[in-house]
Amino acid sequence: MHAIVVESADQLTWLEVPDVSPQTGEVLIEVSAAGVNRADLLQAAGKYSPPPGASEILGMEVSGTIAAVGDDVTGWSVGQPVCALLAGGGYAEFVAVPAGQVMPVPDTVELRHAAGLPEVACTVWSNLVMTAHLSAGQLVLIHGGASGVGTHAIQVARALRATVAVTAGSVTKLDLCRELGAEVTIAYRDEDFVERVRAETGGAGADVILDIMGAAYLDRNVDALATGGRLIVIGMQGGTKAELNLGKLIGKRASVVGTALRGRPVTGRGSKSAIVEEVTANVWPMIAEGGVRPVIGAEFPIAQARAAHQLLASGEVSGKVLLRVAD
Amino acid sequence: MHAIVVESADQLTWLEVPDVSPQTGEVLIEVSAAGVNRADLLQAAGKYSPPPGASEILGMEVSGTIAAVGDDVTGWSVGQPVCALLAGGGYAEFVAVPAGQVMPVPDTVELRHAAGLPEVACTVWSNLVMTAHLSAGQLVLIHGGASGVGTHAIQVARALRATVAVTAGSVTKLDLCRELGAEVTIAYRDEDFVERVRAETGGAGADVILDIMGAAYLDRNVDALATGGRLIVIGMQGGTKAELNLGKLIGKRASVVGTALRGRPVTGRGSKSAIVEEVTANVWPMIAEGGVRPVIGAEFPIAQARAAHQLLASGEVSGKVLLRVAD
Numbered sequence: 001m002h003a004i005v006v007e008s009a010d011q012l013t014w015l016e017v018p019d020v021s022p023q024t025g026e027v028l029i030e031v032s033a034a035g036v037n038r039a040d041l042l043q044a045a046g047k048y049s050p051p052p053g054a055s056e057i058l059g060m061e062v063s064g065t066i067a068a069v070g071d072d073v074t075g076w077s078v079g080q081p082v083c084a085l086l087a088g089g090g091y092a093e094f095v096a097v098p099a100g101q102v103m104p105v106p107d108t109v110e111l112r113h114a115a116g117l118p119e120v121a122c123t124v125w126s127n128l129v130m131t132a133h134l135s136a137g138q139l140v141l142i143h144g145g146a147s148g149v150g151t152h153a154i155q156v157a158r159a160l161r162a163t164v165a166v167t168a169g170s171v172t173k174l175d176l177c178r179e180l181g182a183e184v185t186i187a188y189r190d191e192d193f194v195e196r197v198r199a200e201t202g203g204a205g206a207d208v209i210l211d212i213m214g215a216a217y218l219d220r221n222v223d224a225l226a227t228g229g230r231l232i233v234i235g236m237q238g239g240t241k242a243e244l245n246l247g248k249l250i251g252k253r254a255s256v257v258g259t260a261l262r263g264r265p266v267t268g269r270g271s272k273s274a275i276v277e278e279v280t281a282n283v284w285p286m287i288a289e290g291g292v293r294p295v296i297g298a299e300f301p302i303a304q305a306r307a308a309h310q311l312l313a314s315g316e317v318s319g320k321v322l323l324r325v326a327d
Numbered sequence: 328m329h330a331i332v333v334e335s336a337d338q339l340t341w342l343e344v345p346d347v348s349p350q351t352g353e354v355l356i357e358v359s360a361a362g363v364n365r366a367d368l369l370q371a372a373g374k375y376s377p378p379p380g381a382s383e384i385l386g387m388e389v390s391g392t393i394a395a396v397g398d399d400v401t402g403w404s405v406g407q408p409v410c411a412l413l414a415g416g417g418y419a420e421f422v423a424v425p426a427g428q429v430m431p432v433p434d435t436v437e438l439r440h441a442a443g444l445p446e447v448a449c450t451v452w453s454n455l456v457m458t459a460h461l462s463a464g465q466l467v468l469i470h471g472g473a474s475g476v477g478t479h480a481i482q483v484a485r486a487l488r489a490t491v492a493v494t495a496g497s498v499t500k501l502d503l504c505r506e507l508g509a510e511v512t513i514a515y516r517d518e519d520f521v522e523r524v525r526a527e528t529g530g531a532g533a534d535v536i537l538d539i540m541g542a543a544y545l546d547r548n549v550d551a552l553a554t555g556g557r558l559i560v561i562g563m564q565g566g567t568k569a570e571l572n573l574g575k576l577i578g579k580r581a582s583v584v585g586t587a588l589r590g591r592p593v594t595g596r597g598s599k600s601a602i603v604e605e606v607t608a609n610v611w612p613m614i615a616e617g618g619v620r621p622v623i624g625a626e627f628p629i630a631q632a633r634a635a636h637q638l639l640a641s642g643e644v645s646g647k648v649l650l651r652v653a654d
Contacts, residue, residue, distance in 0.1 A: 214573045227590075228597060233573050240574035246541045246560050247567035249585030253597070256583045258576030263554075270555060270580070 003057045003092035004305050009046045012091075012305040017057070020089070022070035022096045029082060029097060033115035033299075034090040035061040035148075036308050036321040038235070039262060044309060050088045051263075058305075059090020060262070063105060063114035064326075073099045081105040083114040085122050085261070085272055091305060093325060098266045100273025103280050106287040113294045116320035118276075120152035121283045122261055123234060126275045127210060128157060129282075131257055132230040136161035138207035141197055141224060143217065145182055146173035146318040149234070151295035153210055154180040156283060159291045162208075165200065167193050169315065176318050180295070194224045205229060205252075215239030222248050222256070229254045295319030330384045330419030331632050336373045339418075339632040344384070347416070349397035349423045356409060356424060360442035360626075361417040362388040362475075363635050363648040365562070366589060371636060377415045378590075385632075386417020387589070390432060390441035391653075400426045408432040410441040412449050412588070412599055418632060420652060425593045427600025430607050433614040440621045443647030445603075447479035448610045449588055450561060453602045454537060455484060456609075458584055459557040463488035465534035468524055468551060470544065472509055473500035473645040476561070478622035480537055481507045483610060486618045489535075492527065494520050496642065503645050507622070521551045532556060532579075542566030549575050549583070556581045622646030 003017045022028040040058045042048040050056060063083040069076055076082070076099055084102045089095040105114040128134045140157045144150045145166025157164045158181035165184035166177045174185040184200045186193045197206050205226035211217055216238025221231045222245060229252060244256065265271045286292040297319035300308040305323055312321050330344045349355040367385045369375040377383055390410040396403055403409070403426055411429045416422040432441040455461045467484050471477045472493025484491045485508035492511035493504045501512040511527045513520045524533050532553035538544055543565025548558050549572065556579060571583065592598045613619040624646035627635040632650055639648050 218571065218573070233577060236573055236577070241570050241572050243568050244545065244571035244583070245568050246545070246563055246585055249583070250560060250563070250587050251585075251590070253584075253586045253590070255585070256571070256576070257580075258573055258578075258582070259580045260577050263578070263580070 001093040004059075004302065006044055006046075006058065010044050010306065010309070012044060012309070014303045017092070020092075020094050020096045022068050024071040025073060025098055026070040026096045027066055027073060027076050027082070027084075027099050027102050028068040028070070029062060029064040029084060029095050030067040031062045031090065031093055031095055031325040032064040033062065033112040033325055034059045034302070034323045035115045035119055036312055036323060037061070037119055038312065041309050041313055054087040055089030055095070057089045057092050059088060059092065059095070060086050061115060061118040062086065062090040062095055063111050067094060075099070076102060081111050081114075083118050085118040085276055087262070091302060091323065098273065100267055101276050103276060103284070106284050108288060108290070109294060112299070112322065112324060113296055115322050116148065116294045116296055119261070120148050120320065121279045122272070122275045123149050124153045124156050125279045125283055126261065127232045127234060127259055128153060128208065129160070130275070130278065131259060132208040132232050134160060134162050134208045137163070139163040139165060139197070139201055139226075140208040140210065141165045141167070141193070141206040142182075142210045143167050144212045145177040145185070147212070148295070148320040149210075149212070151176070151180055151319050152292070154182050155292040156286065159286045165197055165206065173318055194220050197224045201226065208232065210234065213238035215242035218242040218244060218256075222252075222254065225252055225254045227252050227254075231256045233258045234260065297321055299324055328420040331386075331629065333371055333373075333385065337371050337633065337636070339371060339636070341630045344419070347419075347421055347423045349395050351398040352400060352425055353397040353423045354393055354400060354403050354409070354411075354426050354429050355395040355397075356389060356391040356411060356422050356429075357394040358389045358391040358417065358420055358422055358652040360390050360439040360652055361386045361629070361650045362442045362446055363639055363650060364388070364446055365639065368636050368640055381414040382416030382422070384416045384419050386415060386419065386422070387413050388442060388445040389413065389417040389422055390438050394421060397423075402426070403429060408438050408441075410445050412445040412603055414589070418629065418650065425600065427594055428603050430603060430611070433611050435615060435617070436621060439626070439649065439651060440623055442649050443475065443621045443623055446588070447475050447647065448606045449599070449602045450476050451480045451483050452606045452610055453588065454559045454561060454586055455480060455535065456487070457602070457605065458586060459535040459559050461487060461489050461535045464490070466490040466492060466524075466528055466553075467535040467537065468492045468494070468520070468533040469509075469537045470494045471539045472504040472512070474539070475622070475647040476537075476539070478503065478507055478646045479619070481509050482619040483613065486613045492524055492533065500645055521547050524551045528553065535559065537561065540565035542569035545569040545571060545583075549579075549581065552579055552581045554579050554581070558583045560585045561587065624648055626651055
């Protein structure tokens with residue numbers, strides 16, 4: 001089969017590589033498209049090594065068709081259109097994945113576009129619901145509202161009847177966020193999000209914040225939290241280390257949570273399979289009912305993976321970036 | 328009636344003050360004893376002002392006998408021995424308190440000693456169980472294991488079938504912790520608690536940490552956490568501001584939570600009444616069965632409140648410090 005090989009830092013080449021086959025409990029997917037994630041950029045730059053046992057090939061999510069089924073797999077059969085959350089290996093013609101990380105393609109979604117769902121859907125559900133317990137009537141502040149995760153988070157939060165505030169860097173992005181359901185749109189270059197969130201909540205603040213900036217926003221995020229608020233940090237685009245004022249945290253009975261999908265175990269409590277199961281049960285119906293849709297910002301042929309990475313790194317794209325592997 | 332009046336910073340005098348009476352929904356308690364808390368020391372030093380509407384009188388917990396019952400109170404009657412969590416007013420002959428913050432005195436506990444239960448029981452249950460979801464088989468690290476909160480936390484955690492590690496500053500204190508059920512006792516002056524917790528858990532770390540040191544321990548507490556671990560900060564004896572490494576937090580999918588009892592509302596979700604209800608339902612049976620007992624380190628007559636404060640501030644006491652108001 002063919003796959004993208006990192007020949008040297010950021011040199012991404014579509015080359016012949018050894019075939020993969022499904023192990024016990026795994027499904028083999030013939031890949032239609034792969035989603036691009038920031039973790040792929042780190043890995044392509046040589047700044048992330050996959051854990052022992054995981055594929056060296058980039059790619060944490062795909063859509064495609066089941067090509068083979070390993071031993072002890074029930075509920076999946078050859079020919080089914082699916083998408084999947086991966087530990088790696090998605091930038092390839094075929095990928096093998098534990099059956100618990102496979103999801104059906106929602107009826108209303110094109111097979112290729114489904115490659116943009118697993119990471120955002122699992123990230124958003126595991127964080128907003130399973131970790132932060134966002135509920136109807138609460139306000140969630142989503143930083144980077146026009147990103148892949150952001151565009152999905154807006155829609156899911158609205159489907160949960162929460163109030164959505166977002167930050168983004170351009171009028172175009174803020175317009176997209178509003179169209180997806182965000183009620184409070186904050187141009188972070190021009191406005192202080194802390195003041196704006198307080199103003200919009202009568203001084204109370206945000207019940208939940210979904211953050212991708214890390215250190216750069218830590219103190220202001222704590223300032224923007226309501227009593228009992230939960231700050232969920234899923235990215236560190238603004239650095240890793242910052243001063244935390246525990247007095248503010250105690251005064252608000254607030255929490256700071258760091259989370260990631262990639263290091264989670266395949267099965268068990270808090271595992272990828274547990275998240276995938278909840279996503280299929282809860283988010284897929286939202287998609288079927290039309291309240292949530294994939295937001296695809298750009299598609300590239302897999303051979304142009306490097307260009308896709310550059311676009312994502314530039315910040316000049318809204319929604320997900322996809323790589324087409326087969327037509 | 329008489330109460331302790333703060334005449335100037337740390338000048339605590341037993342003086343005649345206006346009588347109190349129960350408002351609608353309140354119970355009037357004739358105080359037998361009052362518990363001493365670190366928040367009282369801050370307030371006596373002029374570093375804490377009670378919120379609007381709360382008593383200016385020190386004292387966040389008492390035991391005593393119900394002397395009168397306000398309108399709309401059911402389930403309590405004059406003459407009943409009780410203890411209560413207060414917003415203030417405990418260093419006095421009488422105190423009025425919302426009925427939802429009143430608890431019966433457990434059968435096996437002396438009336439006076441029950442004054443040492445409300446703060447520790449509500450603090451420990453709200454943090455270890457309602458916030459951190461400590462469960463059987465998990466390891467909890469309790470800093471200041473010989474403190475009032477620490478001695479109670481050890482016993483409750485053991486009753487929940489968790490494994491208990493503690494830090495403390497002397498052999499005497501560590502012996503008390505061991506006697507109460509702590510399996511891992513760490514002399515923090517001589518040993519690195521991070522290394523010790525890792526060694527005791529095969530490198531995994533603590534599932535829950537109950538911390539009173541704040542800034543001074545923040546980074547090392549994060550180091551000592553297990554994957555999915557919860558750091559609960561309830562005190563800031565080591566300062567309020569410290570660098571937080573979000574990369575470590577994300578790598579462990581861990582959380583830092585700040586909490587306090589005092590600012591919580593009287594009723595509703597996460598309120599004092601909600602906590603008191605859970606404590607009465609869950610901790611009082613542990614006391615009745617003998618698994619949990621009040622640990623009283625010292626008792627003073629109420630007129631010697633200043634000496635009681637000095638003893639607590641010195642760190643030279645284990646368990647709770649009580650003030651006797653009536654014999």
